[in-house]
Amino acid sequence: MSKIAVKGVRSVDLDVNDLERTISFYSTVWNLTIVERTSDSCWFRGTGPYNHILGVHKTNDMPSCRRITFDAADAATVDAFHKRIVDSGCKTQAPRALSTPGGGWGFGFEDPEGRNFAIVSDVHDHQDTDDVCDRPRKIIHVNVNAARIEETNRFMMDVLGFRLVDHSGPLYFLHCDNTDHASIVTATMKTATLNHISFDMPDLESCMRGGGRMRDAGYPIEWGPGRHGPGNNVFCYFAGPEEFPLEYTADVLQIDDTYPYNGPEYWKWPVGRLDHWGITPPHTQRWKRVQDLIKFTSGAYAL
Ligand SMILES: [Fe+2]
Structure with missing residues (x-):
């Protein structure tokens, strides 16, 4: 098997109770920038290229971590990872075109201890990537x-x-x-x-x-x-x-x-x-x- 590896954490999604307080915090205190929001979700970018690095979503259940998403080199790599996940016996879904902000290609899966992960590629990212003092990349x-x-x-x-x-x-x-x-x-x-x-x-x-x-x-x-x-x-x-x-x-x-x-x-x-x-x-x-x-x-x- 050829050596393939994910390219790092692209984003994390959180399920929260108080969506408005959460959005206010991550945009005005934690210093991220809103890229898109709906009535029950909001996505934020850092100063780096990733389309969004954080998604927050309204839930009435306990606050929880919905998912950690890894970046992959390209769609073929995503598909190769999917085969590995299937072979490992973990719960997963077929790779698909994504409807999340920035689109792309990817799939989600559950690891052996019940954590949710995703692997994605080809997301529409940002060109303006200069560091800004006091803002996360x-x-x-x-x-x-x-x-x-x-x-x-x-x-x-x-x-x-x-x-x-x-x-x-x-x-x-x-x-x-x-x-x-x-x-x-x-x-x-x-x-x-x-x-x-x-x-x-x-x-x-x-x-x-x-x-x-x-x-x-x-x-x-x-x-x-x-x-x-x-x-x-x-x-x-x-x-x-x-x-x-x-x-x-x-x-x-x-x-x-x-x-x-x-x-x-x-x-x-x-x-x-x-x-x-x-x-x-x-x-x-x-x-x-x-x-x-x-x-x-x-x-x-x-x-
Ligand atoms: Fe740490």
Whole structure:
């Protein structure tokens, strides 16, 4: 089998209770830009090329993560991934022309622990892609919790083409067909919930300004600021509206196939430290709760 891998996280879709509050937050506080909205959904872009990086949808059920969507090189690659998904035994749908903003070609599926994913290509993307201070470019990684971590990691590597590049404590960093250190991070947890969604800021200054803007809006930093070990990125974590776990990050390490794997012994912190700078306080109790709170929307894999 030829080696194919997804090209990173294109977008995440969330099911929310208070759609208007959510739209106001992501457009005026989190600093994304609305690309399209309907009476019960809204899609946002970052400053990067992706048509949209976040979709939010009205639900009367518990707030949940509807889907994580990966980018693929072209329609033939999407079709090849679909064959792999079918062969893996996961629930899926046939590849199709998409009616979501920007169109394209793709399909959704449910992974072995019940998470919803999609793989898409040929979406109509943006030409204006200059960085803007204080505005996220894209979603650079999503961290998902796994009750069956070995099975989940095996699926990510064998079916979606990820490579394990670092392992630190409960966290496994999975790199794919781009230069970002990791596009999916898996965490050993009791349930297959959403750990957090990480938005790529253009620089440290933007990450810090974002932290201040969030605090002013009533969303204090729940963990950070600090600089991580694996990925070497700076971080601030927040509980957004309806307790969705969000990260502003910057300076994410860029790597290629020569990057060597390191394990938990390599990434051990000195006693009392949780980041490279040695300045971050421990996670708040609220952060510990929200990073294991949001489930995937049951059965919502289909595009
Ligand atoms: Fe992160």
